[in-house]
Each structure stands twice: as structure tokens, then as C-alpha cells.
Amino acid sequence: MRRAAGDAGPVLCVxxxxxxxxxxxxxxxxxxxxRDQAERAGxxxxxxxxxxAAMSQDRPVLPAPHQVAVEIWKTTVDKKITSKRSLVYxxxxxxxxxxxxxxxxxxxxxxxxxxxxxxxxxxxxxxxWIIASQTIPILAIAPMIIVVLNAVGISxxxxxxxxxxxxxxxxxxxxxxxGLRSPDAMQMDQMRTWSATTAQTFWKLRLPSSxxxxxxxxxxxxxxxxxxxxxxxxxxxxxxxxxxxxxxxSYYGQTIQIWSALVTAxxxxxxxxxxxxxxxxxxxxxxxxxx
Amino acid sequence: xxxxxxxxxxxxxxxxxxxxxxxxxGAAHAPAGMPPWGWAATxxxxxxxxxxxxxxxxxxxxxxxxxxxAVFGLTVLFLWEAVTRGAGVPAVLLPPPxxxxxxxxxxxxxxxxxxxQTFLKAVLIGYALGCGAAVATALLIDRSEFLQRGLLPVxxxxxxxxxxxxAPIMVMxxxxxxxxxxxxxxxxxxxxxxxxxxxxxxSAERMQRDLMRTYAAGYWQTMxxxxxxxxxxxxxxxxxxxxxxxxxxxxxxEFFGTPTVGMGFRISTEVGRMNLDMVWAEIAVxxxxxxxxYGAIALIERAxxxxxxxxxx
Numbered sequence: 001m002r003r004a005a006g007d008a009g010p011v012l013c014v015x016x017x018x019x020x021x022x023x024x025x026x027x028x029x030x031x032x033x034x035r036d037q038a039e040r041a042g043x044x045x046x047x048x049x050x051x052x053a054a055m056s057q058d059r060p061v062l063p064a065p066h067q068v069a070v071e072i073w074k075t076t077v078d079k080k081i082t083s084k085r086s087l088v089y090x091x092x093x094x095x096x097x098x099x100x101x102x103x104x105x106x107x108x109x110x111x112x113x114x115x116x117x118x119x120x121x122x123x124x125x126x127x128x129w130i131i132a133s134q135t136i137p138i139l140a141i142a143p144m145i146i147v148v149l150n151a152v153g154i155s156x157x158x159x160x161x162x163x164x165x166x167x168x169x170x171x172x173x174x175x176x177x178x179g180l181r182s183p184d185a186m187q188m189d190q191m192r193t194w195s196a197t198t199a200q201t202f203w204k205l206r207l208p209s210s211x212x213x214x215x216x217x218x219x220x221x222x223x224x225x226x227x228x229x230x231x232x233x234x235x236x237x238x239x240x241x242x243x244x245x246x247x248x249x250s251y252y253g254q255t256i257q258i259w260s261a262l263v264t265a266x267x268x269x270x271x272x273x274x275x276x277x278x279x280x281x282x283x284x285x286x287x288x289x290x291x
Numbered sequence: 292x293x294x295x296x297x298x299x300x301x302x303x304x305x306x307x308x309x310x311x312x313x314x315x316x317g318a319a320h321a322p323a324g325m326p327p328w329g330w331a332a333t334x335x336x337x338x339x340x341x342x343x344x345x346x347x348x349x350x351x352x353x354x355x356x357x358x359x360x361a362v363f364g365l366t367v368l369f370l371w372e373a374v375t376r377g378a379g380v381p382a383v384l385l386p387p388p389x390x391x392x393x394x395x396x397x398x399x400x401x402x403x404x405x406x407x408q409t410f411l412k413a414v415l416i417g418y419a420l421g422c423g424a425a426v427a428t429a430l431l432i433d434r435s436e437f438l439q440r441g442l443l444p445v446x447x448x449x450x451x452x453x454x455x456x457x458a459p460i461m462v463m464x465x466x467x468x469x470x471x472x473x474x475x476x477x478x479x480x481x482x483x484x485x486x487x488x489x490x491x492x493x494s495a496e497r498m499q500r501d502l503m504r505t506y507a508a509g510y511w512q513t514m515x516x517x518x519x520x521x522x523x524x525x526x527x528x529x530x531x532x533x534x535x536x537x538x539x540x541x542x543x544x545e546f547f548g549t550p551t552v553g554m555g556f557r558i559s560t561e562v563g564r565m566n567l568d569m570v571w572a573e574i575a576v577x578x579x580x581x582x583x584x585y586g587a588i589a590l591i592e593r594a595x596x597x598x599x600x601x602x603x604x
Contacts, residue, residue, distance in 0.1 A: 009441075010437050010438070010440040010441030010442075011440070011441050011444050011445060012441075013437075013441050014438070014441035014442050014445050015445065018445075061463075061464065120348045120349070121341075121344045121345040121347075121348040121359070123348075124344065124347070124348045124355060124356060124359035124360070125344045125348075125359040125360050125362065125363035126360075126363065127360075128360040129360055129363060129364065132582055134535060136574070136577065136578040136581055136582075138539075141558075141574055143546070143558060143559050143562045144558065144562050144567065144570050144574075147562045147563075147565075148383075148384055148385075148567070151383060151384065151565075152384065223452075223453075226453055227453045227455055230453050230455070230456065231455060231543055234543075234546050242456075246456055246458075246459055247459070247547070249459065250459030250460075250462065250463065250547050250548075253463070255460070255463070258456075258459055258460055259460075261456070262453075262456045262457065262460075265452070265453045265456055266452045266453070269452050269453060270448060270452075
């Protein structure tokens, strides 16, 4: 904790710098348009007038941070949650697909890892393919999965969740294989002297010692799930969800809407990673390890 | 049962699997659909292939690490072909691999045009610029401990964010052609590369740096002879992660608007027209390009960081 407190100052400084840079960039990018407008109208407004106008355009090239903040406030707090224009509603659509995909991906990853650790044939034949599977840009396949499943009559949550599953199973599988193999020879020998069965060794030694690896991978996996769910929403024709907000915003040139969806997605990602981190500390404390 | 036949040496098992697979594929092409003995042959071929992998795993053969995944991959391809042909799965749902191969052979010039638009322009240029900028930034940050402590947590956080979302903005700013896709790639690869490089630059130990000082080495000499080589394993890790990210970024960015060429464009339009064999052909090209890109970087890594424990054999 002491280290985290020591880093707070520099992190805040960097965040402030990013904010200042953002304002400067917004001013620079949006002023051009204001200047053109003024020239066309034959006016010669002062720089401060132009600056304040540049900060409150309807469709700025780059919206200023406070515009995005106002938009998020308007679409979360001021709108009813059930409204189609509420960001809370859209976030929930994305979040539910993310969580379902994350759960399925974690389960698949753990099962694969258990199989790989216990069978040499699986280890030899499956492991290279698991790694190769990630060099395939799965997000490119997303539209096809959605459309094909739609044709079979499966639509809604599951197709999106499947894309999240594909993205999240990999870090879990790789991390768990490492984790389940982390007990050293001495510990494995100890289990053997107690004539423990494979199942007992698994539950009492392998699984507990894999927990740090599992949670480290879960943090990566949950972020990947969110990306999968957002991209999964793109090809369905922008119905609901944060991805749909991005697509609709890009169709109609609503830059503020795009940025607010983007910032919301980032907050969601940070919150999910933080939740997994909190679970990690809790589990480690329950197991008696120093967090 | 499979355990029993897995006791056999690999060679007869491979022959049996191949013969049964040949029988099953022949049966799958029967006009009246797959006869029952065809399904039996399919299952038999699968069992033999499984036993072959087990037998290979036990044989301790030098190339088992290469042969086992190859057998596994061929088995998957075979099952895919036999089931889609045999059960008459409509090509709209899942075309058999042979149909995809035909499509690749027929329309390689379209595939090549898409490949050069997406991969040779957007991915490679964006990747080079993004990783280059990240390394340069890391070298700058490296001189200030304050910036490091502030930027690293932020960089780690940004690496977890759904960066793909900036794609519509980049398309708005830089137009439909490849520069907007390259911009998305730059943003996607920047932070993972930055974090890995900064991490790597820290890996040279105090003692080693002190030794460089006793040799009266300057900043650039210490950098070139000690710290950059020490950072190389970390940097290659970042480069490998970024290679897959770059391809994803470029393809997804194309969903938001492109000229009428490019892998992402082709995939989204052909899906709309239900030309699934073309989509799969494009996916095969993407998978091949992604694997080759990753493999090339892994090869360079082996040549450059041959001294690292993970590369020694």
C-alpha cells in the first residue's frame, strides 16, 4: 500500500497532463472550423470568443472533456434507465454479454488447462493450437459468427458472449497450465509419500497453488471479454449496447456520443479489472497467503 | 479401447487412420448422403488419430512436438470435411474445407488485393510507427523516475481499455483509406509496447550499470551495450503481443468504412451476401498472415536474444 500511495502524486500529475493536452488538442482541432465559419460570415471575433465557441460545438472534431462529461451525465443520471438513449441501459446490454462470455471463457480455459496438465497427449497436440488460435484475428470472424448464429435462430446475448468466450479462454488456459504446474518436485513428492490420489493432489496442492496465476489471467481475460462484446455488437446493425452507440455515432457524425460511449467502456473495463483484483486479494487472504 | 490400440507403434496407426479417413471421405461424397459404414469409418479414423497422438506422445520421438499438433490439426480438418459433407450441412452455415480451398484458388487476386491493402499498408506501417514511437517514448521516460512512476500505472490501465473503440474517430479524422487504419494500429500497439520497453530498460542490474560506469562508458554506450540488449527479451514480448493486436485493429477499423478493398471490408460485405466460403477464405488468409507475422518476430527474437534462458536448448 505504501508504494501505491507514493505513486499517487506522479499518476495524478500524468492524468492532469493528459487532460491539459486533451483541451489543447480540442482547441487546436476545433478552432479551424470556427475560423472558417467566421471568415465565411465576414466576422472577426476575438480569440477568446472563438475559443469558447470551439469548446461548445455540436459536432466537434474532438470534443472537450467537459462536453463528454456533460453528455455522460445527461445520458446516465438524467435519463430513465429503461430509455433507449440511456447509457446505463446500453452499458448493461454490453456488460451482460461480457460477464456471460467471461464466465464461459474461464470455465473452458480451466477445463482445458486441467486436461493439458493431466494428459501428455493433450499437452502435445492441443497446446500449440491454443497458442496459434490467438494469432488468428478472431474479431474479424465476429460478424460471421453473429450472422450465422442469427440464421440458425440464435440471437441476442449468446453470439456476443461466444466472441467474448473465445477472447477470454486463452489467457485463462495459459495461466492455469502454468499455475497447475507451479508446485515444485519436492511438494509433488510429498503428496506421493502420503499416497495421495491424482484427484487429491489436484484439489489440495495443484489448485490452491494455481490461484495467483489464475487471477492474474482473469484480469487480462475480463478486459478482453469487454472488447469482444463491444466488437460483437458492431455487425448486428447497431441495436443496443456500447458498440452500437459507437457505430450509430460514427454513422451520424455524433462525435460527443462516440467519446461518451468510449469513456463509459473504459470506466467499465477499469471497474471490472478492479473487481477481479479485489477478489484476488480476498481469496489470497482467505488462503492465508500474504496479499 | 483407445488406450489399448495406443500401445501400437505410430506407423501402423498412421496408416490405419489415413486408410479409414480415405474411406470416410469417399463415402461422404455419395449422392444419397453418408451411408452408415461411412460414419463408422469416420469414427474409426478419429479413434486411430487419437491413439496415434497418444502413441506419439509416448514414443519420445524427436519430432513428436511437431507431429502431434499436425495430426491433431489434420484430424480437425478431416472431421469438419466429413461431417459437413456427410450430414449435408448447408454451405451457408459452414462450408467444408475443400470448398474454401477451391474458393482461395479461384479468387487469389481479390485476396491478394485485400491482403496488400490491409496487411502491407495499414498493419505494417502502423505497427512500425506505433512500436517505434513507443520505444522512443520509453527512452525519454527512462531518464525521469517521476514520469516512470506516473506513466506506468496509466499505461497499464490504458492497455486494458477497449482501444478498438477509437476506430470510428480515426476514420472520421483520417478518411476511409489505409491511413485511418494505420492510426488505429498505432494507438493499439503504443501502450503495450511502452510498458514492456520501460519494464525491460529497468532489467539491467545496479551492479552491471556500476560496472559500465567504472569503464567510463557514456549514456549512449551504456544504452547500446548493456541496457538495450538486456531489455530485448521484454521488448520482443511486447512486439509479439502487438503483432496480433495490429491485425485485429486494422480489420476492425475497416468495419467503420473503407474503400471497396480490404480484409475487414470483404468479410463484412460477403457475410451480408451469405458468401461464407469467401469469408472463410479471407479468414484463412488472415490466420496465415497473423501466424506468419508472429512466427517471423519469434525467429528474429531467437536470433537476437539467443543468450536468454528461454531461448537456450
